[in-house]
Amino acid sequence: MTYVVTDACIRCKYTDCVEVCPVDCFYEGENMLVINPSECIDCGVCEPECPAEAILPDTESGVENWLELNTRYSAEWPNITQRKDAPADADEMKGVEGKLEKYFSPEPGEGD
Ligand code: SF4
Numbered sequence: 001m002t003y004v005v006t007d008a009c010i011r012c013k014y015t016d017c018v019e020v021c022p023v024d025c026f027y028e029g030e031n032m033l034v035i036n037p038s039e040c041i042d043c044g045v046c047e048p049e050c051p052a053e054a055i056l057p058d059t060e061s062g063v064e065n066w067l068e069l070n071t072r073y074s075a076e077w078p079n080i081t082q083r084k085d086a087p088a089d090a091d092e093m094k095g096v097e098g099k100l101e102k103y104f105s106p107e108p109g110e111g112d
């Protein structure tokens, strides 16, 4: 079992989650983060930290696609372990529907 980041993170990218992860298993894309499912120890502390409610346990129904996306891009994107400033319009993007189709970027972020 693991936790996964969903498209609610896209263009919000608050990064509060990375500060609390005890095993540093978040990876940074251009406009969202993902979790490496094989590194996540399923502690759950990141879930309530996300202001966008973008983090879910993979025991919830319908998260298979997010698990696939997290697995794929955590292998390609750089590790991120420290909080950084969110995008200027992060609050406006919070709760917007259909962000995967509209805004997902496969490009890597900067990491740290
Ligand atoms: Fe890290 Fe725990 Fe969140 Fe997994 S559940 S990503 S180990 S904080």
Ligand code: F3S
Binding pocket: 005, 008, 009, 010, 012, 013, 014, 015, 016, 017, 018, 032, 033, 049, 050, 051, 052, 053, 054, 055
């Ligand atoms: Fe994304 Fe939430 Fe972390 S918006 S960067 S999953 S705090």
